[in-house]
Amino acid sequence: MESTEQKQKKMTLIALVLMIFTSVFGFTNIPRAFYLMGYGAIPWYILSAITFFIPYAFMMAEYGAAFKNERGGIYSWMEKSVGAKYAFIGTFMWYASYVIWMVNISSTIWVPFSNAIFGSDKTATWSLLGLNSTQVLGILGICWILVVTLTASKGLEKITKVTSVGGTAVALLNIVLLIGAVAVLIGNGGHLAQPIVSSAAFTQSPNPDYQSGISVLAFLVFALFAYGGIEAVGGLVDQTEKAEVTFPKGVTVAAIIIAIGYAVGIFLCGIFTNWKEVLAVKGVHMGNVAYVVMQNLGYQIGQSFGCSQATSLTIGAWTARYAGLSMFLALSGAFFTLCYAPLKQLVEGTPKELWPGKMAEIKDGMPKNAMWVQCIFVVAFIALVSFGGDAASKFFNILIKMTNVAMTVPYMFLSAAFIAFKKKTEIKKPFEVFKSYKWTCIATVVVTFTIGFANFFTIIEPAVHGNLKDTIWMIIGPVFFTIIALLIYGSYEKKSKKELQ
Structure with missing residues (x-):
């Protein structure tokens, strides 16, 4: 009787909000946003919540409720709404974004590793057998993906327990940031390290690379990326108490909390971090800025309470070590799962x-053969990017931009398919937020346009400033995998036609 009751227990509003928060909120998005735009990132994060996060989460909820018994996930959603070819290209692009993510993390995971060991990012100084730091990181990345694939292909899923340990440690980083920043503010008598002279502080970036209109608009993709992971929300509808009322309320409350959380977090960074003094320093880039900011937090805590220079530096190093270890564990666990x-x-x-x-073929619950083909692709991508001759800063920027574009493009496939999904009356829709065709169209256009708009400016921004190489790299990832998807599906169509003849 007890087990039956437990099975029937459904999520309350608070449980749903917490589930959405932990799936979406990412700590590293805060220091990265401050690094790129300063306080100017705050309005963009709020705008992204309104034009993307809330309507897109409602779309995923409707899909999830309608197709809750389908095993194919987002492929089934799009296949039943639009068609098999569209669904395959969209799903393959979604999968490809994780391949780009693996390329990114294979090389950038050594930044938190370095922080955990040394208390600061030393990756830019690493060299081996005449190879520069970028190439060393590439080789380490190749070794990492080979080891992970070998281990995971044996079905050793227990390693993913690291995720929960790392996830808890990363969640605590937000509390460290909040308490630490408030302590520094009190210790410094209410003075901000990054001063707010006028309202322009919330519209203009201190970063010289983000002064033009195109650069600022390109930042929108970082704000969208910060709300990634909401596909998981779609499967929670049938597990929610009084879903018709609770779910829209839960998504709205979670979106407000997450948007405020990001806005407050970005503002907290300005309490103890002066952009020019700390982030304009050579060697600081998007791959290590989270650890630089956390190291600075520890240092400023020491300084604001009268500690010596040596003691403050020690506090800073240990804060960076904690941040590095937390992120290394979280990323390791996530990597073993996502591979x-x-x-x-x-x-x-x-x-x-x-x-x-x-x-x-699935063996021991794993697509072993496909995993090794995937491994070869990841190794090839890492080798291409890391041996391209760029400095470490450029290397990390290319990887992160490739990831942001590749991970947000599949959202367009899902949002664009939503109108077709709503038009099909044969699909039973037990949960609906958009009850009229007018609101369905408005939501689809706003979400799809926001994603397309952000990606367009992200892609063209480097080329406008004379850096065509970065633009090409951002296009290569999605285009390469779209071509592969079309070739695979084309081959399948030819086989099907032959069989029918």
């Missing part, structure tokens, strides 16, 4: 005939 989970959904959700040879 097989998206691939498994892609292989299991789509027709087996799509995949050549034994690619679709």
Whole structure:
């Protein structure tokens, strides 16, 4: 009787809000936003919550409720709404974004590792057998993906327990940031390290790379990326108490809390971090800025309470060590899960005939053959980017921009398919937020336009400033995988036609 009651227990509003918060809120988005735009990032994060996060989460909730019994995840959603070809390209792009994520993390995971060991980012000084730091990070990244693939392909899923430990430690980082910043503010008698001279502080960036209109508009993709992970929300509808009322309220409350959380977090960074003195220093980049900011927080806590220079530096180093260890554990756990989970959904959700040879074969609950093909792609991408001859700062910027674009493009496929989904009366829709066709169209246009607008300016921004290489790199990832998706599906269509003849 007790187990039956537990099964029937559904999530309350508070539980739902917490679930959405932990799925979406990312600590590193805060220092990165402050690094790129200073206080000027705050309005963009609020705008993204209104034009993207809230309506998109409602769309995912409607999909999730309608297709709760489908195993194929987002492939089933799009296939039943639009068609198989559209669904495959969209799902393959979604999967491809995780491949780009793995390329990124394979090389950038050594930044938190360095912070955990040394108390600061030393990766820019690493060299081996005449190779520069970028190339060393590339080699380490290649070794990392090989080890993870070898381990995960054996079905050793227990390693993902690291995720919960790292996740808890990262969650505590937000509390450290809040308490630490308030302590510094009190210790400094209410003075901000990054002064607010006028309202222009919230519209203009202290970063010289973000002075033009195009650069500022390109920042929008970082704000969208900060709200990533809301696809998981779609599966929570049927687990929510009085979903019709609770779910829209939960998403709205969570969105407000997350948007305020980001806004407050960015403002807190300005309490103890002077942009020119701390972030304009050589060697600071998007890959290590979170640890630089946390190290500075520890140092400023010491300084504001009268500690000696040596003691303040020690506090800073240990704060950076904690941040580094937390992020290393969280990223390691996430990596072991994501090296097989998206691939498994892609292989299991789509027709087996799509995949050549034994690619679709599942052994010990793992798509082993597909995992090794994936590994080869990741190794090739890491080698291409890390041996391209750029400095470490450029290397990290390319990887992060490739990830942001690649991970937000699939959102357009899902949002664009929403009108077709709503038009199909044969699809049972037990949960609806957008009850009229007018609001469905408005939501679809606003969300799809926001994502497209942000990605367009992100992609063209480097080229406008004479850096065509970065623009090409951001296009390469999504285009490369779209071509692969079209080739795979084209081959499948030819096979199907032959079988019918």
